[in-house]
Amino acid sequence: xxxxxxxxxxxxxxxxxxxxxxxxxxxxxxxxxxxxxxxxxxxxxxxxxxxxxxxxxxxxxxxxxxxxxxxxxxxxxxxxxxxxxxxxxxxxxxxxxxxxxxxxxxxxxxxxxxxxxxxxxxxxxxxxxxxxxxxxxxxxxxxxxxxxxxxxxxxxxxxxxxxxxxxxxxxxxxxxxxxxxxxxxxxxxxxxxxxxxxxxxxxxxxxxxxxxxxxxxxxxxxxxxxxxxxxxxxxxxxxxxxxxxxxxxxxxxxxxxxxxxxxxxxxxxxxxxxxxxxxxxxxxxxxxxxxxxxxxxxxxxxxxxxxxxxxxxxxxxxxxxxxxxxxxxxxxxxxxxxxxxxxxxxxxxxxxxxxxxxxxxxxxxxxxxxxxxxxxxxxxxxxxxxxxxxxxxxxxxxxxxxxxxxxxxxxxxxxxxxxxxxxxxxxxxxxxxxxxxxxxxxxxxxxxxxxxxxxxxxxxxxxxxxxxxxxxxxxxxxxxxxxxxxxxxxxxxxxxxxxxxxxxxxxxxxxxxxx
Amino acid sequence: xxxxxxxxxxxxxxxxxxxxxxxxxxxxxxxxxxxxxxxxxxxxxxxxxxxxxxxxxxxxxxxxxxxxxxxxxxxxxxxxxxxxxxxxx
Ligand SMILES: [Fe+2]
Ligand SMILES: [Fe+2]
Numbered sequence: 001x002x003x004x005x006x007x008x009x010x011x012x013x014x015x016x017x018x019x020x021x022x023x024x025x026x027x028x029x030x031x032x033x034x035x036x037x038x039x040x041x042x043x044x045x046x047x048x049x050x051x052x053x054x055x056x057x058x059x060x061x062x063x064x065x066x067x068x069x070x071x072x073x074x075x076x077x078x079x080x081x082x083x084x085x086x087x088x089x090x091x092x093x094x095x096x097x098x099x100x101x102x103x104x105x106x107x108x109x110x111x112x113x114x115x116x117x118x119x120x121x122x123x124x125x126x127x128x129x130x131x132x133x134x135x136x137x138x139x140x141x142x143x144x145x146x147x148x149x150x151x152x153x154x155x156x157x158x159x160x161x162x163x164x165x166x167x168x169x170x171x172x173x174x175x176x177x178x179x180x181x182x183x184x185x186x187x188x189x190x191x192x193x194x195x196x197x198x199x200x201x202x203x204x205x206x207x208x209x210x211x212x213x214x215x216x217x218x219x220x221x222x223x224x225x226x227x228x229x230x231x232x233x234x235x236x237x238x239x240x241x242x243x244x245x246x247x248x249x250x251x252x253x254x255x256x257x258x259x260x261x262x263x264x265x266x267x268x269x270x271x272x273x274x275x276x277x278x279x280x281x282x283x284x285x286x287x288x289x290x291x292x293x294x295x296x297x298x299x300x301x302x303x304x305x306x307x308x309x310x311x312x313x314x315x316x317x318x319x320x321x322x323x324x325x326x327x328x329x330x331x332x333x334x335x336x337x338x339x340x341x342x343x344x345x346x347x348x349x350x351x352x353x354x355x356x357x358x359x360x361x362x363x364x365x366x367x368x369x370x371x372x373x374x375x376x377x378x379x380x381x382x383x384x385x386x387x388x389x390x391x392x393x394x395x396x397x398x399x400x401x402x403x404x405x406x407x408x409x410x411x412x413x414x415x416x417x418x419x420x421x422x423x424x425x426x427x428x429x430x431x432x433x434x435x436x437x438x439x440x441x442x443x444x445x446x447x448x449x450x451x452x453x454x455x456x457x458x459x460x461x462x463x464x465x466x467x468x469x470x471x472x473x474x475x476x477x478x479x480x481x482x483x484x485x486x487x488x489x490x491x492x493x494x495x496x497x498x499x500x501x502x503x504x505x506x507x508x509x510x511x512x513x514x515x
Numbered sequence: 516x517x518x519x520x521x522x523x524x525x526x527x528x529x530x531x532x533x534x535x536x537x538x539x540x541x542x543x544x545x546x547x548x549x550x551x552x553x554x555x556x557x558x559x560x561x562x563x564x565x566x567x568x569x570x571x572x573x574x575x576x577x578x579x580x581x582x583x584x585x586x587x588x589x590x591x592x593x594x595x596x597x598x599x600x601x602x603x604x
Pocket of ligand 1 (some may be wrong): 083109112139142
């Protein structure tokens with residue numbers, strides 16, 4: 001007698017059955033009507049079945065492993081909060097990293113959720129649709145877990161309370177916000193190259209790995225837990241980005257120049273956003289895992305280098321701004337922190353000058369630049385502060401129309417000269433921080449002339465509350481803008497020295513370590 | 516030739532996974548960082564289910580890697596028995 005033993009299906013067969021096999025050919029609707037956004041970007045796809053998720057993750061397995069990640073994460077968060085874990089961080093300066101993260105990055109997670117939900121709906125292949133659906137769910141999980149875990153800090157520290165309100169208004173938060181708004185308003189293929197590839201594959205390691213490792217190093221188990229939990233989804237996101245790029249390049253040679261332009265644009269957009277991370281790593285972590293420069297060398301130069309060497313077979317070149325970004329690694333964090341120190345009254349987190357010991361660390365990590373260009377500046381400010389003249393810049397900076405960062409970056413080959421670029425368009429002049437940002441504008445001026453530039457908006461009178469009266473003799477524009485930001489003056493802003501955060505942390509820590 | 520790498524959260528499960536990787540990939544090197552471990556290898560790296568099971572002392576599904584993964588680089592090829600990263604085509 002024949003005995004038929006049902007063989008367990010292999011991974012590849014299971015993946016095929018649970019993704020592509022569930023797809024169908026439409027019979028009473030035209031494909032173009034179902035997927036209306038697939039052609040206007042100029043990308044040509046001939047065979048969607050060529051896209052495959054190499055992880056071969058199916059929806060049922062996805063739920064199972066995501067549930068396990070959530071259980072682990074919330075167990076750690078509960079334990080951390082229950083034992084007042086926030087008092088175990090190196091010192092309360094560290095907590096300012098979380099304020100920057102919650103106001104600047106968490107809202108992007110939510111936008112990523114929306115972006116992948118939209119693109120997942122629009123792509124005509126079952127493989128990328130399922131992968132985008134998973135990523136969309138991951139991203140909303142990231143937003144939620146970050147809000148949950150940082151809500152505990154909000155019980156004790158200032159500057160967290162109006163994070164969502166501030167994301168849409170505060171000057172430097174328009175940098176990450178406009179980056180993502182730019183991505184979600186492009187076509188589905190550009191979005192995949194922008195976020196799936198350029199951001200997730202080329203740059204995300206620079207955001208998450210040193211940040212989370214830094215959280216672990218500074219005793220913040222809460223941020224470490226949400227960070228690593230989010231990052232466990234990241235390998236899948238990176239893989240989706242890489243597979244998508246290979247798929248586009250293999251489908252039609254006409255796709256190559258389009259993809260190259262997107263790579264040039266989105267590498268530069270993403271790199272500019274990472275300016276905030278560079279200063280976080282070098283200046284805001286009381287204990288530092290590695291310098292921005294070292295992280296750049298490992299995650300951009302080595303890994304990115306390997307990646308672009310691999311993509312060369314399609315005719316893809318490293319992004320246009322690559323060489324300049326590699327030159328800037330010696331300067332980026334120092335210039336950025338100096339600007340935030342200047343504008344320490346206008347941001348809902350604290351700033352400070354590095355201690356003597358921290359400056360020595362910076363000298364050792366940046367032997368060619370820190371002592372020569374930046375130490376004198378920080379020492380001067382520290383001295384002034386000691387004499388009671390802590391410097392706060394009361395004027396507003398000029399912003400780059402593309403990246404929206406204040407124009408503080410220097411010329412690629414002259415760190416003593418601010419870099420200015422400009423373009424004329426329809427009778428107006430537009431200003432840029434770099435060749436990279438100017439090129440992006442020049443290619444799509446109609447998009448970027450719509451930028452909501454915070455400084456322009458303040459000068460146009462669009463950033464005051466309804467009860468502000470600019471005609472009154474004691475009208476103070478800065479204070480009115482801060483009110484509109486819902487920033488509590490003297491509590492959320494100004495130097496770390498003398499802040500309620502510092503005072504409270506020291507008092508609570510003393511209670512925690514003595515009777 | 517470029518390196519591939521993979522990074523895991525540092526915990527009891529990944530201790531066994533890392534031990535298995537080092538046993539199966541003699542060229543791999545370990546970089547121990549706060550909260551995480553990163554393993555680099557020239558050109559290619561393979562994780563074998565059987566070796567992980569041997570070290571762990573229990574059944575192991577390679578998709579469980581997702582729970583503790585932090586980041587990786589290279590092209591992926593995954594079956595029920597092996598998970599490979601490489602820059603080969
Ligand atoms: Fe995310
Ligand atoms: Fe710019």
